[in-house]
Amino acid sequence: MPFIDPVIRSSIVLAVGLLVSMCLAKGSAALRHRLLAAALLASALVFPFSVALPEWSVTLPARTVAPPPAMTTPDAELVISSVAVPHPQPPTSQIRSRIGFVWLTGLLTAAGTLIAGLVRVSRAAARGRLVEDPRWLAILDIVARRYGLRRRIAICRTDSADLLATWGLVRPQVLVPDHSRNWTTERVHVVLGHELAHIRRRDWVVQICAETLRAILWFNPLVWMICRRLRRESEQACDDEVLGLGVDGRDYAAHLLELARQCRRSGSSWASAIPMAHPSTLERRIAAMLNPQLNRRVPSRSTIATLCIALVLVALPVAVLRARHAAPPALSALTDDVRDGVSPQAEVKPKQVKPVVNSDAPPHIVRVTPRAPAAPRRRSASAPLTGTIYDVSGGVLPGVQVTLVDANENTWTATSNASGRFELPSVSEGRYVLAVTLAGFRALRQDFELRNARDWDRAITLQVGELQETITVRDSRMSAPEPSVPLNQPVRIGGNVRAPRKVVDVRPIYPAAMREAGLTGDVPIEAIIGRDGTVSSVRVLSAQVHPDFAIAAVDAVRQWRFSPTLLNGVPVEVVIKVSVRFDLD
Numbered sequence: 001m002p003f004i005d006p007v008i009r010s011s012i013v014l015a016v017g018l019l020v021s022m023c024l025a026k027g028s029a030a031l032r033h034r035l036l037a038a039a040l041l042a043s044a045l046v047f048p049f050s051v052a053l054p055e056w057s058v059t060l061p062a063r064t065v066a067p068p069p070a071m072t073t074p075d076a077e078l079v080i081s082s083v084a085v086p087h088p089q090p091p092t093s094q095i096r097s098r099i100g101f102v103w104l105t106g107l108l109t110a111a112g113t114l115i116a117g118l119v120r121v122s123r124a125a126a127r128g129r130l131v132e133d134p135r136w137l138a139i140l141d142i143v144a145r146r147y148g149l150r151r152r153i154a155i156c157r158t159d160s161a162d163l164l165a166t167w168g169l170v171r172p173q174v175l176v177p178d179h180s181r182n183w184t185t186e187r188v189h190v191v192l193g194h195e196l197a198h199i200r201r202r203d204w205v206v207q208i209c210a211e212t213l214r215a216i217l218w219f220n221p222l223v224w225m226i227c228r229r230l231r232r233e234s235e236q237a238c239d240d241e242v243l244g245l246g247v248d249g250r251d252y253a254a255h256l257l258e259l260a261r262q263c264r265r266s267g268s269s270w271a272s273a274i275p276m277a278h279p280s281t282l283e284r285r286i287a288a289m290l291n292p293q294l295n296r297r298v299p300s301r302s303t304i305a306t307l308c309i310a311l312v313l314v315a316l317p318v319a320v321l322r323a324r325h326a327a328p329p330a331l332s333a334l335t336d337d338v339r340d341g342v343s344p345q346a347e348v349k350p351k352q353v354k355p356v357v358n359s360d361a362p363p364h365i366v367r368v369t370p371r372a373p374a375a376p377r378r379r380s381a382s383a384p385l386t387g388t389i390y391d392v393s394g395g396v397l398p399g400v401q402v403t404l405v406d407a408n409e410n411t412w413t414a415t416s417n418a419s420g421r422f423e424l425p426s427v428s429e430g431r432y433v434l435a436v437t438l439a440g441f442r443a444l445r446q447d448f449e450l451r452n453a454r455d456w457d458r459a460i461t462l463q464v465g466e467l468q469e470t471i472t473v474r475d476s477r478m479s480a481p482e483p484s485v486p487l488n489q490p491v492r493i494g495g496n497v498r499a500p501r502k503v504v505d506v507r508p509i510y511p512a513a514m515r516e517a518g519l520t521g522d523v524p525i526e527a528i529i530g531r532d533g534t535v536s537s538v539r540v541l542s543a544q545v546h547p548d549f550a551i552a553a554v555d556a557v558r559q560w561r562f563s564p565t566l567l568n569g570v571p572v573e574v575v576i577k578v579s580v581r582f583d584l585d
Helices: 006-023 029-052 092-127 132-148 178-182 185-200 205-214 221-244 249-262 279-289 301-318 329-338 513-519 547-558
Strands: 056-060 078-080 154-157 166-167 173-178 321-325 346-348 383-389 402-404 411-413 423-426 431-438 446-449 457-462 467-474 502-504 521-529 535-540 565-568 571-572 574-584
Touching: 006 221, 006 301, 029 205, 029 221, 029 279, 029 301, 056 173, 092 166, 092 173, 092 205, 132 154, 132 185, 132 446, 132 457, 154 178, 166 185, 166 205, 173 185, 185 205, 185 221, 185 249, 205 221, 205 521, 221 249, 221 279, 249 279, 249 571, 301 321, 383 402, 402 423, 411 423, 431 457, 446 457, 547 574
Parallel strands: 056 321, 154 173, 383 457, 467 574
Antiparallel strands: 078 346, 166 173, 383 423, 402 411, 402 431, 431 446, 521 535, 521 574, 565 571
8 A cells, every 4th residue: 555655654753752752751851842743743754755855775685596407308399388377456446445435534533623622712712801910911921021932922711610721823822711810829820830831832833733643643553642742741841841930849739739620621622722730641740840850951952953853864764765676687587578467488498497586585684774963062061150039020139148059068159139130159060959048038949950051040039928927825724715915926028028917806715615624725727818918718737626726716817807918019919827826724
């Protein structure tokens, strides 16, 4: 069949790409994703290469020819009469038509599914509403600048509760579900960081091209395997980009689990988009983001170009190479005569010998292996480590203490200037730990490796710190509780953060049943102070707390009111941790 040959040849390229990606298990997800995409591109080029380029024929040695025993007739000639050789006539046209019908049916089914998914996503985006919330737009602008994106990106809130994805080529859009209006600032930052990473990497275009190739070669299991791995590596590469923004891995995992719970139907219905919380990849992605030793480097352009060139050099000989055996002279003359179905009459004179082809002799095989290009050498580098420190609103932070420690416990320190820039002395390639601290913000500890040239210029975003308050509720065993109103604790805040101030304080009431039983206990609580100063959510951090104590503490904390927490003059949410102590005299 004429179409089987290019399919087999393209499968060779796909198998090479899949095997190399498995060998790069310790490399970064971004590198494996680019390698798989290059393998799909090279396999798609096999057919046009085989049609447009001339064949590269390699002539193999002819099979061994052995003469038959001498046949002599002293008085007469030996005459070999002609023998008719009928041609077999298998119904090849019927087989081709059936195979073509099966392939066309599979193509139409796969292509129809892909087109239906694109139409459904476009309709959901058309019915959606553009997000004009200043908080979302500010975070979008910050993340876009961090990624170097200059294109206009729209955020569309749809009516679907399970659609959280990115799609679009010329005008990319981030599609968020209807319940996203209740998200916290930290969750918005995480989601936009992940989705804008897809846009910067152009993952949607790569995935749609891969799905198109899978629709054409729907019968090839290698294409299905690579498409599945391509989507998985794409999500993990974007997770690495979000962690590079300074997001803590445990916080990111918690947000991802919550998003998967809220968008639990995501993945099957929106295959034409790039869903963030795909349930089939959650376990592997969470394990990766919690592994500090994982390689998260972004491959350089030269590395990507080398991969593409290497796979194209593999596809070229696979597409044009043809091997043929050289036929013996006697056999070639005989085959020319029997091509019409009848062998000629041959007369053998006495003592004449006619060569006979020994078909049992093993053929000689010549293999031609293309040589892959040599990997470029990487030179060692040494340069000052510089960077800029921001807060979550995009403002720069002066006076931030920066500490760098290498594997030999050598330490360098610096302080950011008025424009948020810091500069450490020249350091060479290797692994380092960077610690960043500023009062009022969460301390950041980042483990990274200096390898590429751009690694020496860092961009760091600090999150607003948590508040801590401890309350002791003390009561006598038989008398009425003695009120003890704690003073508002001052919070050391630096940069442009103004700490909240408690304006409404409600004291917890000692449960009567617990007081009569003589029981005491501690209730650790974590609450979120909203932008308007109200307590939006309260949760108990320990399961070893009596329910009566927990209810009394939570009821009191829910009624607290604070002045808004301001970051650069804009209200933001902040986490407060409260420890309520129920004690008896």
